[in-house]
Amino acid sequence: MLPGHLRLVASFLLFFSALPAVQSAVIRTSEPVLSQATAPHGGVATEAAPCTEIGLNILQGGGNAADAIIASGLCVGVISAYHSGIGGGGFMLVRFNNDNGSHDYEMIDSRETSPAAGNEYMFVDDSNPEAFVAGGLSVAVPGDLRGWEMLHQRHGTLPWEDLVTPAVLLARNGFEVNIDLAAALQGQEFITQDAIWAETYAPNGTVLVEGDICYRKRYANTLEKIAKYGVDTFYTGSIAENIISVVNSNHGIMTIDDLASYAAIVRQPQNISYRNTRVFSTVAPSSGTVMLSALKIFEGFNANVSDSDSSINLTTHRLVEATRFAYGQRTEYGDPAFNPDVANLEAYFLTDAVVNETRSKILDNQTFPVTYYNPENYQVVNDNGTSHMAVIDKDGMAVSLTMTVNNFWGSQLMTVDGIVLNDEMGDFSSPGETNDFGFSASPANYIAGGKRPQSSISSSIAEDLETGEIIMATGSAGGSRIITATLQNLYHHIDQGLNSTLCVHHPRWHDQLDGNTYFEYKSENVGIAGYNNATVAYFREMGYNISYESTIGSTGHGEYFVIRQPNGTIEAANDPRKAAGAGLAY
Structure with a gap:
């Protein structure tokens, strides 16, 4: 009999080769997924059903959570x-078993970096106001592959080639365009105007549907x-040269040395006790600590209420x-390498003294102008994009991963090797910027x-405060809405006791100090009831500036998470706001 990992690859090859020739070995992304979302061993949740299946197959074939998250x-x-893709970057939070029969946590930072020639004034010139969101100047050095390489070296069990092969087969043999990809392709003129893009997404002259x-x-x-041949083939050699070629032929400043010198970083995540749990999350330059701070401030209030409770308006x-x-x-x-006090500052904001002082400023009968919450008068960065996924395996190992190329289609540049390049330079701030409140850009993010630019990513894992058993691996897509979406997911499960299905179907709010508080309205096609009208009216009477948004708007979408119930049952959930996703368990 073949070893487990060889049986795994053989099963993928058999699956593709056994399909009828007329299908050309296509993965059909709209067909029902043949598995269940609740089971006793492990679970995977991603935004694309075939990718969830691949991750689940990895777990069933003897791989662990690290192996599954790489393949997915x-x-x-x-x-x-x-x-998302290898032309971007991200952050992951890893829970792993240690040699003492217990477990530890670490964060792997594979966030993109500015090219060495980057400087704080490079986007100040108004002659090309779109330079930071499209074109070569917007491209930062990609990091995803170095992050996955590091995860595999530290925690993986199956051979690297086995984890990459399913994606190779999918890309080569074809996949059905799902509803989310079809929506992302609409209205993108460059897709048909650029031959390298059209070859993939408009092969007959019109965009795929x-x-x-x-x-x-x-x-x-x-x-x-x-x-x-490994990840080095991306950062050196012809693939790297082709990246530099397309970037710099479109006014970029990246060099081969920028790619060759890129390194992922292991960081120590932050954590807080919250109710009967301990919640871990990613640190700067991501925003897990921001989410933890909000939770910790809120913890001082009694919040174990259902949506029908009379105090739900005040709780919200x-x-x-x-x-x-x-x-x-x-x-x-900002990036700790350039802001040495960031780690101390994150810890400071989570101390009891600061949390209690901050909580004392919250009044139950009113809200305040933006300046009340932001004494430094710096603007809040508004980032975009992202894809989230989560895995828990049978041994309690878990990975919560969020990755991105920033705006849809990143820099709108694709290399001859088919790599879509990010526009992550747009996540930095520049001197002289001001928002509608007159707030200046923060020097911490110049x-x-x-x-590494600041990010809203808040990949998180919660465990039982007493037993240490894992409770959930969570996070979200949605740019700057990631923080509030992840926060609400934890609140709904920990405080309200909602299961995975109810968590993802709960309507959301969002507020990021831009002068508006957003509430989702009803969306029957995805099963979202819409935010309670009485709660919204309560907010309006208190002085909030209310805006309604659809489920595909900016209240945060793309929550994919895995829960372990007290009886050991695994629940894997996908967000209905992203129609093509799936949460599976075995």
């Missing part, structure tokens, strides 16, 4: 290239090289106010060579 993540980069078959053969060849007000203060703290964070 590479798959998502194939299908959902509009906001839902149900069409998409082939990414250039990308498949690239992934195959990475599978066989308190949670929003706590979040406003946390967003005000966020303006002082551009510098080799620096």
